[in-house]
Amino acid sequence: MELLLTVSRERPGTLSAQIQGQVRDAVRSGSLRAGTPVPSTRELAAQLGVSRKVAVDAYAQLAAEGYLALRQGAQPRVAAGPFVHPSAGSGPGSSDPIRYDFRPARPDVSSFPRAAWARCLRDAVTEITVDDLGYGDPFGTGTLRDTLADYLGRVRGVVATRDRVVVTNGYLQGLGLICRALAARGARRIACEQPGSPEEARIAARAGLEAVRVPVDELGLRVDRLAATRADAVVLTPAHQHPTGVVLAPARRTALIAWLRATGAIAVEDDYDAEYRYDRPAVGALQGLDQDHVVYAGTASKVLAPALRLGWMVLPSVLVRDVRTERLLxxxxxxxxxxxxxxHFVRRGELDRHLRRMRLRYRRRRDAVIEALASSMPAARVRGIAAGLHVTVELPPSVDSAAVASAARANGIALATLADYGAPSPPTLILGYSQMTESRLRSGIRELATLVT
Ligand SMILES: Cc1ncc(COP(=O)(O)O)c(C=O)c1O
Incomplete structure (x- = not known):
């Protein structure tokens, strides 16, 4: 088995870095598709004329970043992860179209409230002032910043005033702004959850920060491990850890705030899907406990549509000036x-109406998945709370989740695994349920069960 790679000592970068760079590019561009087998480290080393250690190091890094799925004794494969280029393999017109879409972290955009949004947009165009048609404050229009401060105070217990609210082009841009502002203030290291979103470490690295991983267990982030990282900041998902679905325990929240105050570090609270809790009201935002050390970050991507590219942050006052500079640039x-x-959408109650409708719909979909799992995959264990847009399904230790993901993809079933978020074990599937009806979800789980061996 060969892989189209070339390395040379004449080129910049170590041999391992060259292998990594080319594999990343090939996965991102879609030329290496999810599930594709790649050479073993022994074969690759022989093919390229490099030492085995070079190949082992490169594969270990690529696996940690979620590009490759490695398992003792099995052929390495391209992971079925969030890095896979959207057009790779699964889009309309490709040879294996998605029949069952269990991809997590996306809402049911087919339920986008088009008519209500169109009314709000038309009124916005009609009413926007001449002043507001200019560049204006890079943090956003006063109207939306006031609206968000009120809304977040009401539903999430966030303490905000207009001067601390920044409107962003989504959470990921907001995180980039915070990382650059922190770096400008001399920060060097940021702690991220493990497992966690693979994009975070890369966003931090672009800002010149080193990302260090801190494990997550059943009670959320291991706050006791933060001190040893000597991190200047930490980014976490306390209300509903992404992707395990656990909640940061009260004692850990307290310990985290104590650590932030003792060290002067900053926490970035990614509150990405707190609107969707089905069993009880969501725990209040961490930011409500400490406005001087916590950046609160939210997004419209899960409640309405990622296409809006709309997010927001509430900043500690110490970061306001640096974030404004970064945003201007x-x-x-x-x-x-x-x-x-x-x-308009928030003030007219359209958001509350939409959320009431969607919560009901998602809850039914979640229940359908849980029931179908119980009957078709009784050995699987659902982890995390009744919330969000996906379930985290732990499989028996003997199951190879990468093999399940690639067999699923070959059968038109799109999903993610915990390995895509940097944790190869225990074997765990991440199943988004927001995009299918209950009957499609049930038949999708039944088909998936036949592939879990
Ligand atoms: C954990 C997490 N937070 C936030 C987001 C939202 O990012 P954005 O607002 O940039 O769409 C995502 C996107 O998938 C995510 O996975």
Whole structure:
């Protein structure tokens, strides 16, 4: 088995870095598709004329970043992860189209409230002032920042005033802004959850920060491990850990706040899907406990649609000036007509209405998945709380989750595994349920069960 790679000592970068770079590019561009077998480290070393250690190091790094799925004694494969280029393999017109879409972290965009949004957008265009049609404050329009401060205080216990609210082009841009502002203030290291979103470490690295991983267990982030990292900041998902689905335990919240105060570190609270809790009201935001050390970050991507590219942050006052500088240099702010439309959407109660409708729908879908799992995959264990847009399904230790994911993809079933988020064990599937009806979910789980051996 051969892989189209070339390395040379004449080129910049170590041999291992060259292998890593080429495999990353090939996976991202879609030329290496999820599930594709790649040579063993022994075969690769022989093919390239490099030492085995070079190949082992490169594969270990690629596996840690979620590009490759490695398992003792099994052929290494390209992981079925979030890095896979959207057009790779699974899009319309490709040879293996998605029949069952269990991809996590996306809402049911087919339920986007088009008519209500169109009304808000039309009114925004009609009403926008001449002043607001200029560049304006890079943090956003006053109307939306006030609206968000009220809304977040009401539903999440966030303490905010307009001057601390920044409207962003989504959470991921917000995280990039925070990392650059922290780096400008001399920060060097940021702790991220393990497992956690693979993008975070890469965003931090672009800002010049080193990302260090801190494990997550049944009670959320291991706060006791933060001290040893000597991190200047930590990014976490306390209300519903992504992707395990656990909640940060009360004692850990207290310990985290104590660590932040003792060290002067900053926490970035990614509150990505707190609107979706099905068993009881969500725990309040961490930011409510400490406004001087916690950045609160939210997004419209899960409640409405990622296409809006709309997010927000509430900043500790110490970061306001540096984040404003970074925002001015980056893009001068988020589209202002859409900001006003979103302000209308919230103020008119459209968001609350939409969420009431969607919560009911997602809850039914989640219940359908849980029931189908209980009857078709009785050995599987569902982890995490009744919340969000996906279930985390732990499989018996003997199951190879990478093999399940690639067999699933070959059968038109798209899903993610815990390995895609940097944790190869225990074998765990991450199943998004937001995009299919209950009957499709049931038949999808039944088919999936036949592939879990
Ligand atoms: C953990 C997590 N937080 C937040 C987001 C939202 O990012 P954005 O607002 O940039 O769409 C995502 C996107 O998938 C995510 O997985």
């Amino acid at each position: 980056l893009d001068q702010g988020t589209a202002r007509i859409e900001q006003l439309a979103y302000a």
